Amino acid sequence: MTEIVYDVLGIGNAIVDVLAKVGDAFLSERHLIKGSMTLVEAAEAGKIYADVIPERQVSGGSAANTVAGLASLGADCAFIGKVHDDELGQLFQRDIGAAGIDFFTKPLIEGAATGRSVVLVTPDAERSMFTYLGAARKLTKEDIDEKIISESRITFIEGYLWDEPSEHQAILAACEIAHRYERKIAFSVSDISCVEKHRKQMLEFIKQYVDILFVNEAELMSLFQRDDFFEVLEDVKPLVEIAAVTRDSRGSVIVNGREKIFVEAEKIRDVVDSTGAGDLYAAGFLYGLVKGRSLGTCATIGGITASEIITHYGARPEVSLRGLVRHRLMEYGKKP
């Protein structure tokens, strides 16, 4: 049996987040849809950039945020994703390296630029993302490193990796390798737009490969085209080993065979920016899991790490998540 080197390997879009605060009018004037993720072409992306004043540029991407959270908690992580060897690509590499994450994917040296996501934050703390994927969508089967996957306890895949057939082939190759080595596949549905575009294929994928599913309530309802939350929990039960269903201020529900575990959300005074809440929930949850904690405690840790990320701009932690989690778990009378 191959040895475990990494707790979690993330596979996802390697993109740089450009954060900007705007008023509601900024969106409505441009007929931009609020609260979701919209893919844009290079030209349109350029136009939106030109109109905003960037608050900050920081490495992002859903699965990359999750492994960054895991690294902040003290887990050993790696990442697979595609950048261009340009300025933003170098920024991405520096950031992920500084977070202590192994990242070996070869950058593009020609063609599309490094992906970027303009995250417009309105006064209600909602995020609207306009993403130019660029180099990120050029991930192929050739980037899927068998050795790294075989050495990772859990391979975490984001649902955004679904648009290009070549990306999809890359995901399937990763899943096949992971299961051949008896490793677990965790998958995040990422966004309701991904479900709506790929429902049937996604359900099939979840059923065939996914061990641990991260999904929010709206995505789950859309996945099964249901309107009853308790029924949809029964739908998802036979498909995966563990489903972690997030519900914003109502906490999360973990479905695991014969158990359904309802865990309350953290109490939060001000939500500043919900970017990365799902990614960091997954980070906390997976950290609990690799540490052998109970599923209820995994969900609690996920709630704690998600709560940190939404009290400031950006999807990367601003405090030591490890210290925060230890402190909070003690408050809740749990082993830190």
Next chain:
Amino acid sequence: MTEIVYDVLGIGNAIVDVLAKVGDAFLSERHLIKGSMTLVEAAEAGKIYADVIPERQVSGGSAANTVAGLASLGADCAFIGKVHDDELGQLFQRDIGAAGIDFFTKPLIEGAATGRSVVLVTPDAERSMFTYLGAARKLTKEDIDEKIISESRITFIEGYLWDEPSEHQAILAACEIAHRYERKIAFSVSDISCVEKHRKQMLEFIKQYVDILFVNEAELMSLFQRDDFFEVLEDVKPLVEIAAVTRDSRGSVIVNGREKIFVEAEKIRDVVDSTGAGDLYAAGFLYGLVKGRSLGTCATIGGITASEIITHYGARPEVSLRGLVRHRLMEYGKKP
């Protein structure tokens, strides 16, 4: 710190169960209430006995059943309860000793006879209990052995011990000792009639002393005089560390701080006699707890042990619970 000798110490009524099958008419002709526990005096008890053909005489009592279940699972247990040094009293002592449970309480040598419970099982598998407590209710503070309590990780108390002020004093003394030694108190509400008689005092007791509460759905609703199950789960949350709420074929719900864990029931073909289901659920649950299992697994084990007891007459296991639980947990993909 005193060393732990016992996983669980039970304190309860030491009674012998007399099991008999009767038709529904037997109850209605005698104006006996079905499905509950009715206390009777010596004379009335004698009259019911005279009219039934006992199927079996076996040591019973709620907390005694629980520690017998725990012993069958492999836990180290002790029991405190009062018998008379008569034939049934000796039967009780033999049975509990044979189950491997330490039992040192001095028997009465005069006064009331050993308690007995006529359990009438109707064709619908419902049990109606007519209990003459006799010697059992003579338990006093003097029987509460500080050493045994200090050496027990958990002291489990049944709610039936509530009628005599001297018994109540004994319980309170046990709780004070347990908490002085930083041990846990588990308490089973036992029966809805106990709640109805002692609601206010019982709530106060739970709040002040109980760490782990066993209660069924109807008892819990009665305790808080509510008719909404989800609301009542919020009511009980701040009172105890763990509440295990049983719901018959709908499984059980564990309330533990910020977590509510819904666990499905075992699938059972034929319920023969529901006597002892709650007692054996508590046994399985506490066994999981002393073994450090997750609360979901504790509830699963409780469901398994309860399911064994209701497929035959009597409240003591007829197979090795240890083997049964190992086998079932493996079926559910859990560590045995």
